Amino acid sequence: MSTHSISKGCFVFKPPSKKRRVRQETASNSTERKNDSEDTELRFASCQSLWAQIKLETEKIQENLNKQLLDNLVSFLRRSHSEFQEKTTEWSCQMKSREIPTAALVLGVNVTDHDMTFKSLSEVLQDDITPYVALLEAKDCPGIKNLMQKLMGQLMNCCIDIDEDSFEDDSHVQVSQNKIRCSMTSLINWYKSVMKKTDSETTRKKRNSSSRHWQSPPVVVIFKDMESFTTKVLQDFIVISSHHIHELPLALIFGIATSPMIIHSLLPHSVSSLLCIELFQSLSCKEHLSTIIDKLLLTAWCPFKLGEKVLKVLINIFLYHDFSVQNFIKGFQLCIVEHFYSQPLSVLCCELVDAKKRVNTLSHNQCENIRRLPSFRRYVESQVSENQIALLTSDSFLKEVTQKLLEDLQLYHENYVSVLRCLHVFTSSLPKYPLGKQIRELHCACLENQVWETEEYESSLQLARMLNKSDLVTMLQQCVEIFVSSSGKEFDKTVEKLKEFLTQFQELEAEAFEEDVSVSSEKELQKKTDLYHLQKTLLELKESRRSKKLTKFEMLRFEVVDYIDSLVRNYLVPADHKTLYEVVYFNTASVLRGHLNAAPRTALHTALNNPYCYLKNQALKSDGGSISNKAPDICIAYKLHLECGRLINLVDWLEVSSSLASRKLTTWQG
């Protein structure tokens, strides 16, 4: 069974036996076969279930984010052809203007995410407005003819799909699209016949399936990527359909990646005046990402966590390469897979209740794995000696401790999120954002190392000490809300304390009045002075300010900031200081980077210039730059190729190669 042939390029191999296995089974088998360490099956199962859960969650988030947009679009489409329903006179005069209702949908540059949006859009439309929705893409429509073909194909197919289950005898609608001449007239004829049918249908028997649709539902045409359509095609289509708008209630939706101005640059005024455009803006991809991070990473429910480097890589790929939330989620999926594949202890990465059960059933090997974890070793060293011995020798004791540690870890996560959000409330309103504007930046900073030791944290505390009262009060209120809504139980005291601060601020307000009066009177005294006196008083003022003792407000402000600081020091310890963090954190960023953001060019370059990187042979070790005689032939050939310009004389080239090669041969022999 060779795959080499001079007459054929494709080779199909089928398994000899016809037995077919379920996909999942092969997958788990394949992991099992190789990986000799423990609990592969369980790990695979928990990986699958976790991913399914996350996928569901992200889809839900997406749905919620798009809800507003879709609602707006639906109501627009309802409005657009309401005239069509209320028969004759009013709309006939309306339609003289021949304007096609058009929705310009600005979606942003993350083109890969658009598919999802369009899919849910067409689903919603088919449910609520009309069964006649056509999705067009530029690459299918190089000419107006192809566009019409595609359009009619989609419309009639959907129509047939609907009709099939209701009745069979009517055959003249089901003529295949190839036989119909694709023109607007035939489209109108088709629409009329369909309408007639549904009319008679509805009079005969109630149809509950399409009862939500209107009497004569509009035909919605979606142009997925408006920018890539040729101008000619778009213009022609719009002009033609505007002639028939009174017979065919058409509505267009343009998907736009750049800016709404593109409509006017693509279409001349004579054409764009035929459209009645309304603009819709989808949520920006950055907000989308923040929501995902907020709901996925900064929650306690998801047992799997991303390490700082990994998160940075994912965010960088998003910001610098594609702005695609889908790709971000793909990266997240890859992290999960990698984690469960490479870390045998990831079997404990699940809900706490399950994890505790699983701890009890751990094998001896797995216990050894736990003992080998660096974080666990650190923990052991901090214990008293008899505990140390017990931890290292007794499996059952180890399991007990592990359960407790996992509990701690869970608790840490719960508290971490609340305090992080609280800190973010403070830092996100400071000038220049020393700790970042987004919560993800703050999250990265906290994961990286002890945040209170960084300069940025220091400067943001300084800035926080200069906040005015109203800001401070609103922030405190927000913090209280965060703590109240959080699931952590330890925060009752914190909430109380914060509330106390709030009441103190309110008390201050009353006193503030009196102080204001005194200050103003002081100022009045200084009114009439000459230059010398002014200077003197200013100096005095400065002196006094330096030595002035703090007002009550300032004292209180310091107290608040110090309290927040203490919270941060308590709860925002970086994860890698926690014992057993390896179980739930995935932190091998290089793997992720290699798989998602590979650099084939660099790989080729390194292989050709510095083969030692791959072929670990001492003879190849060189200081770089020069050509080693001992390098593989391909490397020498490459360097000589660089030496020549655009044109290579093969004779000369080969001669140099041979002189190098002969040298090489002698060295080999010698």
Place this chain on the structure above:
Amino acid sequence: MSQPEGKVSGALEVKFVPDEAVLSHIADDAGIKVRKDKAQLAVSVKRFAKKLENISDDEAQEILAEENYVAALGTCAQDPVGNGSGVSGGEVYSFQTPKCSSKMAELASELAQTPGQSVAADHFKCPEKTAKTPQSSKRSGSNKVQQRSKKKEFLSTTPYRLRKRLAAPDSCLESESEYSASCSEEDDEEDQKEVSTVLSGQKTPAKATAAATSPPRNALAKKIKEEKMSSLVEEYFEAHSSSKVLTSNRTLQKLQTRRLNQKTLHDLLKKAPLAYAAEMKKLSQQHESLFSKWMLQLHLGFNIILYGLGSKRDLLEKFRTSVLQDSAHLVVNGYFPSITVRSILNSITEEVLDHIGSFRSPLGQLEFIHKRFKEDASLELYVLIHNLDSQMLRGERSQQILAQLSSLPGVYLIASIDHINAPLMWDQAKLRLYNWLWYETTTFNPYVEETSYENSLLGQQSGSLALSSLTHVLRSLTLNARGIFRLLARYQLENKDNTSYPGLSFQDFYQQCREAFLVNSDLTLRAQLTEFRDHKLIRTKRGADGVEYLFIPVDDSTLTDFLEKEDEDV
């Protein structure tokens, strides 16, 4: 050199720049764009050293900027894996640095000049020796000489050869070194026949040309020396306006020895030992340990793409034989010269899905496949594509279809790419469909299978094949027809030195055939010609005056062979 200085200063550096430096800088910039040697010509010898300084300084800055950018991209978040991904972009994308080129020339010339004795003497146990010499001591001294000799070469018509770049101004000295170089080659030749049999014939013509052209060159050089003082600007434009090709005019065709035929070449190559076999084996073992991971990831909806230097065919084959034995799979040789997307789709529908019937368009076919896979959830197919970036598959439409195919839930794609710009084939939409996971699999294996459809330049180019087909076809023809063809072939050979030979015009041909009693009318000749044309033995083209010219599209040597053989037969 001021390289460390540039690196330390980091942010901004203000310094006095003389006019000359600026000029030389400009000249250098343009040179990198067009052709380095030209730019170097434009710069006067005196300023060469200065320019070098300038360049290295710029480079340091550039690399620094590059590093900042890369850091922003998150290279900093990398673990020390040591697979070379830490290389900065500046290194990868700058192709010809002046430093590198002169070093190369020196190395090559040194290799050529050091006679065989020295090779015998110390066996060159330390490769560092060659690397070290050019950089430090020689540079400042030899630059001037080097520069001048380059100029000579440019203006004269002497072949541009690497090893002569460093040639001393004295012609007698040069020819001496030249002689010793070829001597050393001859010595080596005896040691190892394998390599030098290919090249053995080259030296004689090489020597001859060198001898013939050296005296005028010397005279020219003197003239140039005087002109050199003329303004820089003139030289700049002179250098840039000239479109003369700088390679020598010696060709493989002119070599005296026959080139090897395909088979002997193949056999010779097969006999050559594979260097670093142990290390390469270790590399491929590393890659093979990933097989189970690949399976897992394929099943989770990712597709896998392999890149890196060396043929990845063996690796994929191993993957196929070791893991995929029990499941349906399709192997596609992308390097196969006439592979098409349609043939891939056909083999899926016909052989995997057992569907009889044809499809009007690939899109329809894809739809059908999609439907079948959707209906039957247990259906699964592994697709292995060697060289997804091959000539035939790299088109936009084929990539689109393959991407759509790969996004089907039951289809698992694992492919390899080799072209340096292969990732440019895909836009975001296609990448989304492909859902790649990248794996670096550098193997250093030779691309034997992949290039087997190409003709090697070292071997005789398909000559034997053409010859056999010629005789084969002609044998089936009548005697007269053979005579007609011979006539044309002779005529073509007589005119082989005439480069503007358009072919034999039909009227002349008819006349000659008539005289040789081969045809009796215009029509019979045309009938014969049609026969030839159907077998692609002759080709016609219309000249400017509308006359039809006939010629045989076979190279001269084959034609000579053919005539000799024919004469023997007759």
